[in-house]
Amino acid sequence: MxxxxxxxxxxxxxxxxxxxxxxxxxxxxxxxxxxxxxxxxxxxxxxxxxxxxxxxxxxxxxxxxxxxxxxxxxxxxxxxxxxxxxxxxxxxxxxxxxxxxxxxxxxxxxxxxxxxxxxxxxxxxxxxxxxxxxxxxxxxxxxxxxxxxxxxxxxxxxxxxxxxxxxxxxxxxxxxxxxxxxxxxxxxxxxxxxxxxxxxxxxxANLEHPPSTSEVLQNRHTHSLVPCRLLFIGVDWQRKGGDVAFQTLLELLHRNINAELVVVGSVPPPHIRHEKLTVIPHLDKNCPQHRHRLNQLLQHSHFLLLPSRAECYGIALCEAGAFGLPVLTTDVGGISTIVRNGQNGYLLPLSACGLDYADRLVQILADPAHYQQLVVGARTEYDQRLNxxxxxxxxxxxxxxxxxxxxxxxxxx
Known part of the structure; x- marks a missing residue:
């Protein structure tokens, strides 16, 4: 404490x-x-x-x-x-x-x-x-x-x-x-x-049955980083920085990086459409099937991408840690208590755009050993603090x- x-x-x-x-x-x-x-x-x-x-x-x-x-x-x-x-x-x-x-x-x-x-x-x-x-x-x-x-x-x-x-x-x-x-x-x-x-x-993290540490690390160790699966979770598309997340996807694709973005909890504006974008408008945590699907997304994604414009805390960031999922997010509100730069993810300034997030992702993807360090760090932060x-x-x-x-x-x- x-x-x-x-x-x-x-x-x-x-x-x-x-x-x-x-x-x-x-x-x-x-x-x-x-x-x-x-x-x-x-x-x-x-x-x-x-x-x-x-x-x-x-x-x-x-x-x-x-x-x-x-x-x-x-x-x-x-x-x-x-x-x-x-x-x-x-x-x-x-x-x-x-x-x-x-x-x-x-x-x-x-x-x-x-x-x-x-x-x-x-x-x-x-x-x-x-x-x-x-x-x-x-x-x-x-x-x-x-x-x-x-x-x-x-x-x-x-x-x-x-x-x-x-x-x-x-x-x-x-x-x-x-x-x-x-x-x-x-x-x-x-x-x-x-x-x-x-x-x-x-x-x-709001999880009824979190996976074990050994299970998480084994799963992440065998994961291929291609395609790079980005996960965005949030009901409020604007406040959670949905536009920036989508810009990040487009920038990665522009650099010929095989990437995908899954949006959970919100519906983007009509002009936000792409074959590499998947939208799941709603998952009810009271429903076991929906909770299982969300857990599967956390388990099989490579990054939680949450460029929030404003955020008091961010429980989704804690849940990401339980699955050893590194986070790229914004240094606003109480997020810096959860995410520690270079440990379980990275904090970018509020002024950062999709280009900046893509730059950081490219750096991490170019160094698989560093990605594995972030995975271990994410789970360690969950085990020691964020549960x-x-x-x-x-x-x-x-x-x-x-x-x-x-x-x-x-x-x-």
Whole structure:
């Protein structure tokens, strides 16, 4: 764990004592489609690491058909009657959460991306807040990635409310956990949070059954680099840098390099078409067949190409590491916490174009030994940092340390 706040266990603090955690989020954290599945794997990792976790709120697991039906209904409702930023029914929901907290006897509330809920929650139980960004960074990213001429989903008044909820939540929380130094630094500089109150713990790869290290290295060692298979994963074509990825493919082909690009999760604009381009518009991680297909793409591709224009973190980058897949991406947002130049891939500046990405790819392809080093480095980064077991272990040690401080504080009264 890279931490701005050191985690030191008190001699009297028993690491085997089960911490009782209430898990709270604004999203349905039992649904793998919510927040790329991160919340699901987050709470699962805490349970598997021995913490007693109480699911706060009303998370549900919906079958695929029902989830789609609910999604269509919400879209229709939002068109006919735009929903308020904070519906009145949410107060009733919070009352239920407060009752659950009392009944469960929680030592802590672990609340990822729940700044609005935290700001209105009435409880004396210490809150640990998690997010991949701050409201300040979110608002900046929203303004940066907004397409001119299109109506913004968030007006200035709404963005101001988001900022207000965030400021209250960061004040109420006893500790803040971010997956990147970029986000942690914003909490310190933009919200005057004490560095001792902030920890940096990278999120892991959202994989139920990751391949073994030996399996990955053996598979990569026998792979031919011809054709060069590039993989692009992202729902937002513009924000993920889809145009740059396509330009990279064209540049490689122009240099007579046999290359292919597979796009997963988005549909490029109509003019983006090529026989070497394959588009898979959607893969549902809740569907085993779809998850298997995505794993196959990660396993058989040679590079994850993700020239993002803006990015808070990038779980897909962690998943690439599990498959020993080197990454070429942009040095924006929290990505530099995941990708280390020359270790598991390369970071290019935001100004880099398809020509620049092609140059880097050509250099790597010309040196197969270097490519194998990147493969080993990618899997090593996953094994040592970018998995949920490492994350949960660091969070548990942090909670034990915080609990010890609470006990010591009460004893001194």
């Amino acid at each position: 890279s931490s701005l706040a050191s985690v030191c266990l008190h001699p009297q603090c028993d690491p085997s004592f089960p911490i009782r955690v209430g898990f709270l989020s604004a999203h349905n954290y039992l649904d793998l489609t919510q927040w790329s599945g991160t919340l699901f794997y987050m709470q699962q990792a805490l349970v598997q690491n021995g913490l007693q976790v109480t699911h706060l709120g009303t998370p549900k697991v919906y079958p695929t058909w029902q989830r789609k039906l609910l999604g269509y209904r919400e879209k229709l409702k939002s068109v006919l009657v735009p929903p308020p930023f904070y519906p009145p029914i949410r107060r009733q929901w919070l009352n239920q959460v407060e009752k659950q907290i009392c009944e469960a006897g929680c030592n802590f509330i672990v609340a990822p991306i729940a700044s609005q809920e935290i700001s209105l929650l009435n409880t004396s139980v210490p809150i640990v807040y998690l997010s991949d960004s701050t409201a300040k960074l979110f608002c900046q990213e929203h303004l940066y990635t907004h397409v001119p001429g299109q109506q913004s989903q968030l007006d200035r008044a709404t963005l101001d409310k988001i900022e207000l909820f965030e400021a209250i939540a960061l004040t109420k929380a006893v500790h803040l956990i971010y997956p990147s130094q970029w986000a942690a630094q914003s909490a310190i500089e933009d919200y005057s949070v004490a560095p001792s109150k902030v920890s940096v713990i990278p999120f892991g 949920w077991n490492c994350w949960a272990d660091s969070v548990q040690r942090l909670l034990l340390s915080l609990e010890n401080r609470c006990v010591s504080s009460r004893a001194s009264l």
